[in-house]
Amino acid sequence: MITNAVTDRFVERAQAKHLIDVAVTTMDSPIGPLLLMATPKGLVRIAFESENRDDVLGEVAEQLSPRILEAPRRLDPVRRELEKYFEGKLKDFDVPLDWSLTGEFARRVLRRTARIPYGSVASYGDVAVGIGTPRAARAVGNALGSNPIPVVVPCHRVVRTGGAIGGYGGGLTRKRFLLDLEAG
Amino acid sequence: MKPTALPPFQLVFDEHAQAVLTFLAGAVGPSEAEDCFQETMLSALRAYPRLQEASNLRGWLFTIARRKAIDAHRARARRPAPVADPDPGSTVDEHSRIDEGLWDHVRGLPLKQRKAVVLRFAGDRSYPEIAQAMSTTQDSARQSVHEGLKKLRRELQ
Numbered sequence: 001m002i003t004n005a006v007t008d009r010f011v012e013r014a015q016a017k018h019l020i021d022v023a024v025t026t027m028d029s030p031i032g033p034l035l036l037m038a039t040p041k042g043l044v045r046i047a048f049e050s051e052n053r054d055d056v057l058g059e060v061a062e063q064l065s066p067r068i069l070e071a072p073r074r075l076d077p078v079r080r081e082l083e084k085y086f087e088g089k090l091k092d093f094d095v096p097l098d099w100s101l102t103g104e105f106a107r108r109v110l111r112r113t114a115r116i117p118y119g120s121v122a123s124y125g126d127v128a129v130g131i132g133t134p135r136a137a138r139a140v141g142n143a144l145g146s147n148p149i150p151v152v153v154p155c156h157r158v159v160r161t162g163g164a165i166g167g168y169g170g171g172l173t174r175k176r177f178l179l180d181l182e183a184g
Numbered sequence: 185m186k187p188t189a190l191p192p193f194q195l196v197f198d199e200h201a202q203a204v205l206t207f208l209a210g211a212v213g214p215s216e217a218e219d220c221f222q223e224t225m226l227s228a229l230r231a232y233p234r235l236q237e238a239s240n241l242r243g244w245l246f247t248i249a250r251r252k253a254i255d256a257h258r259a260r261a262r263r264p265a266p267v268a269d270p271d272p273g274s275t276v277d278e279h280s281r282i283d284e285g286l287w288d289h290v291r292g293l294p295l296k297q298r299k300a301v302v303l304r305f306a307g308d309r310s311y312p313e314i315a316q317a318m319s320t321t322q323d324s325a326r327q328s329v330h331e332g333l334k335k336l337r338r339e340l341q
Binding site: 001002006007009010013014017019020021022024054057058060061062065066067068069070 | 189190191192193194195197201202205218221222225226229230232233
């Protein structure tokens with residue numbers, strides 16, 4: 001029988017031989033189960049339950065590498081930071097990020113977004129100005145919508161000018177939850 | 185035409201690991217099966233991104249497993265034979281004892297019959313699959329299983 005022990009030993013040996021290009025695990029959170037994926041460079045993808053797990057794995061297999069395995073221990077640091085964040089005890093994420101799944105423009109947008117402080121918000125226009133393309137608010141919106149690392153890269157902190165909440169890839173309920181959490 | 189994309193290795197593992205382990209338990213015996221299994225899966229994972237064709241991943245895994253099983257047989261042949269049961273009082277349950285004995289006999293079969301019997305009963309393969317794995321015809325695969333079983337029956341009576 002394939003027991004957990006057999007699987008664990010396989011993952012451990014694969015890990016020791018550097019054969020796991022993308023480690024995967026899931027964790028529970030107040031906004032539902034989160035799928036976490038990391039390369040040796042860092043956290044590369046977070047997916048909400050609203051995304052189909054096999055689709056997400058398939059996309060990452062195609063874009064990065066098919067050597068994807070469940071290796072929960074490699075994501076322990078990410079899980080710990082997220083747990084503290086959801087308890088309201090962590091304001092700035094410290095885990096290394098891997099931007100391989102984002103194009104050049106989106107990466108600029110997301111890096112700028114990562115600098116919006118915990119508990120505050122910015123508008124799509126603010127972010128557009130922040131990266132030196134003041135007329136690209138719509139493109140900024142699209143880039144945020146394709147954020148591969150939501151929550152940790154806080155695209156939920158970007159809202160409409162005038163205070164409307166705007167959109168969110170994970171659904172507005174999750175966006176509202178995160179903003180409320182940070183408002184304390 | 186674009187080649188079939190390789191699925192994440194985790195899905196390949198989930199789908200086929202049990203069959204590979206069962207096959208190896210038959211081919212090398214339950215005590216060495218896990219080592220062979222680990223070697224098989226590590227080799228597979230190492231080679232996976234370079235694989236050109238994703239349409240028969242199960243066949244590909246079984247090819248690697250067969251190679252590892254042959255390696256294990258060779259290694260065993262080089263080892264000195266054990267002299268005595270190290271723990272005569274051990275409580276191996278009756279079922280696995282019978283299984284052990286049976287597989288010892290399977291290991292004694294001529295190569296073609298052994299392969300065919302193991303693929304059929306430990307690997308749970310169909311005759312077309314066995315024929316493909318052994319690069320032979322279905323009739324010949326059927327014949328090898330038949331001969332193998334006949335010989336086992338004689339020996340076990």
